[in-house]
Amino acid sequence: xxxxxxxxxRTRTFLCILAIAxxxxxxxxxxxxxxxxxxxxxxxxxxxxGKVVVVSKGAIVIEAFPIGGFGSLPQSMAxxxxxxxxxxxxxxxxFIYNIGGTLEAFPKNFTIxxxxxxWQVLVGPTPLKLGGHWPSAGxxxxxxxxxxxxxxxxxxxxxxxxxxxxxxxxxxxxxxxxSAFLSRSIITSLDxxxxxxxxxxxINMIVAEPMKGVEGEELAxxxxxxxxxxxxxxxxxxxxxxxxxxxxxxxxxxxIRTLLFILxxxxxxxxxxxxxxxxxxxxxxxxxxxxxxxxxxxxxxxETGLMGLLGSIAGILLGSVAAILVASLYTGxxxxxxxxxxxxxxxxxxxxxxxxxxVTVSCIxxxxxxxxxxxxxxxxxxxAEY
Amino acid sequence: MRIKTEELTRKFRVGSxxxxxxxRVNLEINEATFIAIVGPSGSGKSTLLNLIGLNDQxxxxxxxxDETDASLISGRRRREIRLLRIxxxxxxxxxxxxLTVLENVELPLxxxxxxxxxQREKAMTLLENVSLGDRIYxxxxxxxxxEMQRVAIAxxxxxxxxxxxxDEPTGELDSKTAKETIDLLFDINxxxxxxxxxxxxxxxxxxxxxxxxxxxxxxxxxxTN
Numbered sequence: 162x163x164x165x166x167x168x169x170x171r172t173r174t175f176l177c178i179l180a181i182a183x184x185x186x187x188x189x190x191x192x193x194x195x196x197x198x199x200x201x202x203x204x205x206x207x208x209x210x211g212k213v214v215v216v217s218k219g220a221i222v223i224e225a226f227p228i229g230g231f232g233s234l235p236q237s238m239a240x241x242x243x244x245x246x247x248x249x250x251x252x253x254x255x256f257i258y259n260i261g262g263t264l265e266a267f268p269k270n271f272t273i274x275x276x277x278x279x280w281q282v283l284v285g286p287t288p289l290k291l292g293g294h295w296p297s298a299g300x301x302x303x304x305x306x307x308x309x310x311x312x313x314x315x316x317x318x319x320x321x322x323x324x325x326x327x328x329x330x331x332x333x334x335x336x337x338x339x340s341a342f343l344s345r346s347i348i349t350s351l352d353x354x355x356x357x358x359x360x361x362x363x364i365n366m367i368v369a370e371p372m373k374g375v376e377g378e379e380l381a382x383x384x385x386x387x388x389x390x391x392x393x394x395x396x397x398x399x400x401x402x403x404x405x406x407x408x409x410x411x412x413x414x415x416x417i418r419t420l421l422f423i424l425x426x427x428x429x430x431x432x433x434x435x436x437x438x439x440x441x442x443x444x445x446x447x448x449x450x451x452x453x454x455x456x457x458x459x460x461x462x463x464e465t466g467l468m469g470l471l472g473s474i475a476g477i478l479l480g481s482v483a484a485i486l487v488a489s490l491y492t493g494x495x496x497x498x499x500x501x502x503x504x505x506x507x508x509x510x511x512x513x514x515x516x517x518x519x520v521t522v523s524c525i526x527x528x529x530x531x532x533x534x535x536x537x538x539x540x541x542x543x544x545a546e547y
Numbered sequence: 548m549r550i551k552t553e554e555l556t557r558k559f560r561v562g563s564x565x566x567x568x569x570x571r572v573n574l575e576i577n578e579a580t581f582i583a584i585v586g587p588s589g590s591g592k593s594t595l596l597n598l599i600g601l602n603d604q605x606x607x608x609x610x611x612x613d614e615t616d617a618s619l620i621s622g623r624r625r626r627e628i629r630l631l632r633i634x635x636x637x638x639x640x641x642x643x644x645x646l647t648v649l650e651n652v653e654l655p656l657x658x659x660x661x662x663x664x665x666q667r668e669k670a671m672t673l674l675e676n677v678s679l680g681d682r683i684y685x686x687x688x689x690x691x692x693x694e695m696q697r698v699a700i701a702x703x704x705x706x707x708x709x710x711x712x713x714d715e716p717t718g719e720l721d722s723k724t725a726k727e728t729i730d731l732l733f734d735i736n737x738x739x740x741x742x743x744x745x746x747x748x749x750x751x752x753x754x755x756x757x758x759x760x761x762x763x764x765x766x767x768x769x770x771t772n
Contacts, residue, residue, distance in 0.1 A: 165645035446641040449602055450655050450702070451630025453623070540594070540603045543637070 163463040170436060177432040178472045184421040185476020185519050186483055192515065193484035193507040195414050201341045202403050208283065208342075210396060213381045215242055215251075215367040218390045222402055226271075226366070228258045233363040234391065236351075242367050247375045247383055252279045253364040255354045270311055272325070272347045274354025274364075280306075282368050284336065287343060293319040293334025296349055303353055306334040310344035313498055326357045339505075369393070422518065425472075426526040433465050433530035437537075444534050445542035454535040461531035462524050469523025473516045480515075481507040548613060548632055548709035548742060550576040550599055555608035557594050557765075568594040570765035571608065578709070579740040581733065583747055583756035584767075591765040592746035593714050599744065600633050600712045601625045630658055634703030636713035640695040642687040648674065648698050649683040655705040673701040677731065693724030700731055710742040711735060717749045729755060 167174045202223060216222055217232030239253035255274035275283060277298040289295070289306065296304035305325075307317055312335040317323065321332045325347065338344055355361060371380040381393035394402070437444065444457055484506050485499040499506055557569040568591040576582055576599075586592050597603040598610060601617055610617040612628065620628070629635075642651050652670035661669070674680050677697040687695055696716060703711055713732065717725035733755050736743045745752050753759050759770040 162645060162650075169645050442639075442641060443643055446637070446643065448626075449600070449629065449635050449637075449641075450658070451626045451628075452654075452658050453626055456658065540597045543593075543597070543602075543641075 163460055163467055166436075166440075166460075167464055167467060170439075173432055173435065174468065177428060177468050178475065180428045181425050181469060181472025181519065181523065182475035182479060184425045185473045185515060186480040188418050188421055188515055189477050189480020189507060189511070190483035190487060191414055191417055192511055193480065194487050195410050196508070196511060197341070197484075197488065197506060199407050199410060202407060204340060204342060205403075206396075206400060207285075209368050209399075211371075211377060212396070213369045213371065213377050213384065214394045214399060215369060215384060215388075215391050216365065216394065218392050220365065220392070222392075222394065222399070223406070226256050226258070233360060233365050234367070236355075236362045236364050238388070238391070239364065239367045241388055242369050242384060245369075245380075245383055245387060247372050247380045249370040249372045251367050251369045252276065252282045253351060254283070254366045254368060255351055255358070255360055255364050256366055257354065257358050270308075270345045270347060271342065272349070272354055272358070274349060274351035276351050280348065283348065284338075284343060287336055287338045287340070289334035290319075290337045296333055298350070302331040303328055303349070304333045305330045305347050305349040305353075306336060307332055307348075308336050308340075308344035308346045309338055310341075310498070311347065314495060328353075328357050422522045425469075425519070426522050429465050429468060429523050429526035430529055432468070433461060433527050434533065436464070437461060437530050437534045440534075441537060441542040444537045445539045448537070448539040449543065457535045458531045461534045462527045465527030465530070466520055466524045469520040469526075470516075472523070473519035476519070477507070477512050477515060481512075549578060549611075550574075550710065550742075550744075551611040551614075552599065553609045553611070555595070555598055555610060556606050557591075557598055557603065558606045567765050569598060569605070569762075569767075572762075572765075572767045574599075574760070574767060576710075576742060576744060578742055579736065580742055580757045581736045581755060582742070582744045583753050583759040584745065584762055585747060585753060585759060585770065586762035587748075590762045592762055594765075595762060595767070596712050596714050596744065596746050600635060601629055602635075630655060631706050632709050634706070634708040634711045636696070636699050636703045636711060636716045638715040638718040640687070640692075640699040640719075642695055642698055642702070644687055647684050647686060648679060648690070651687070651698055652701045652705055655702060659706050669705065670701070673704055674698070677701050691724075692719055693721075693727060696720060696724070696728050697731065700728070700735075704735065704739075704741075707739075708741065710744065713743065713745045713747075715746055715748065717747065717752065725749060726751065 205226065216227045217234050220227040220232030236253055239251050242248055242251040252275065257272040259270050259272060273283060277296065280295050293306065295306060311317065317332050317335065319332060319334055323330050323332060336343055351364070355363065369380065369384065371377060377395040381395045384393040385391065447457055481503055485496055485503065488499055488506055489496045552572050552574045555569055555572040556567065559566045559568055572595060584592050584595065594603070598605055617625065646654065649670055652673055653666040656666040656669055671680065671683070674683055677700060679694060679697055682690060682694060687698070690698065711732065716732065717728050720728060729751050732743050732745065735741050761768050761770045
């Protein structure tokens with residue numbers, strides 16, 4: 162009955178559902194895009210756990226990784242760090258954040274240079290797909306390991322030849338990982354990355370492992386005391402550095418979402434008020450034949466809830482597609498690859514959250530029209546039609 | 548169901564002036580009678596029916612339903628009386644346009660808490676009684692005016708009310724369908740022993756009514772013609 166009441170005024174209902182769908186689409190697209198990047202940032206918490214990351218003073222760091230090409234360090238700095246008594250091991254790294262074009266905010270991939278044999282400092286226990294091996298120092302070719310997303314995108318397997326930044330490289334393995342960061346990474350030897358990107362004897366981070374029994378903070382303090390113009394970041398400090406960024410993003414998303422919900426609510430209320438004012442005789446008839454006020458109340462609430470449900474379903478579908486388009490635009494990964502992992506881009510929990518929120522907001526928007534319909538003066542409404 | 552009114556008065560405020568639509572009406576309606584209330588347009592017929600049918604509250608005076616003062620009855624109880632003991636038939640039929648003929652008749656049964664099977668069975672019987680058994684899945688707009696009025700009567704009978712209140716039920720009908728409607732109401736009154744109270748201009752209704760009242764400017768008088 163409620164659905165039929167809605168479709169009695171097709172154009173108005175369609176426009177209302179479209180407005181809800183557009184608002185929901187924006188919420189989903191913004192939510193999915195930002196939550197994905199927040200997820201990537203948070204995912205980086207897992208790297209270098211318990212270790213101290215040394216970067217140049219003033220470098221812009223997200224979690225452990227320096228971005229923006231600022232603040233390189235001489236490679237010899239790693240030897241200085243290694244010489245500190247409390248350091249078990251110090252691994253120099255060169256982390257390159259490859260953006261596709263000058264105006265793009267998000268990287269298409271990451272290139273990471275690590276000295277041969279130290280790969281586990283970055284990838285931990287992440288295995289290579291069957292048939293792959295890590296680059297070997299004795300090889301005459303420029304060997305690299307690539308992440309699974311890059312491999313899927315460019316159809317790479319162990320043995321494939323690729324060209325990056327004018328260098329011919331040979332893929333020796335594909336990382337078997339779903340990590341958003343590692344799956345977009347090219348990992349190879351430090352000297353090769355230095356050569357490819359013009360960082361001769363330069364690095365931009367050192368990962369220092371403390372001796373047994375030495376706390377990260379103690380080691381960081383020691384490093385900063387002994388070496389000038391560097392920052393030694395403990396795990397907590399790295400998380401703290403990213404936190405304001407995450408909070409800002411979350412606040413903006415919440416603000417936009419609230420605004421869109423309020424606009425949807427106003428729209429639904431207006432349409433519902435128009436509908437009930439045109440159906441005064443129906444409500445008066447229901448009242449005259451003894452329908453309880455709660456029946457009328459529930460009917461109007463259900464109608465607005467249905468508009469919210471239909472709008473949110475359409476919005477979630479459109480928003481998921483929009484989120485994929487945005488992700489594809491920023492990363493250069495073909496849309497077809499994202500469709501396979503649509504639930505990674507727009508997690509089911511986010512979909513459910515937005516569906517429930519939109520239906521709830523629509524039901525709330527129906528409260529005033531429902532009360533107006535239930536309180537309608539029956540005799541006036543009946544008389545007005547005669 | 549006995550209905551009695553005492554000094555029943557209903558005033559409306561229109562702008563700065565006050566209109567007395569029903570003025571000190573004293574009326575007694577016994578069970579199973581056929582009552583016609585006649586009067587010109589705007590004389591207060593519909594207002595009186597709304598007061599008797601517990602759709603409206605009087606400004607002064609009282610309505611008694613089986614000796615119970617309706618002003619002392621809660622809003623919920625008034626609705627129950629409207630749902631179970633009174634059936635309404637409107638001049639413009641007031642069928643819900645999004646429901647089928649069958650659903651319109653099932654609605655009061657559903658509101659009364661009847662099961663789906665009971666609703667279907669009762670509604671079908673009523674619609675067959677008004678010769679609309681073959682139109683049950685049609686929407687009101689697909690029916691003729693006479694058919695719509697018969698659906699409205701079937702709906703009014705859904706919960707076997709003791710009283711039918713009909714506000715100008717033949718006002719929109721041609722003479723043939725008006726006669727059919729009058730016959731139907733008369734049958735209901737005689738066969739079911741249902742009290743029928745009709746506000747009308749129609750002389751044919753007056754002819755079949757047990758008692759006819761005339762209302763002019765809100766004042767009710769017994770028609771002795």
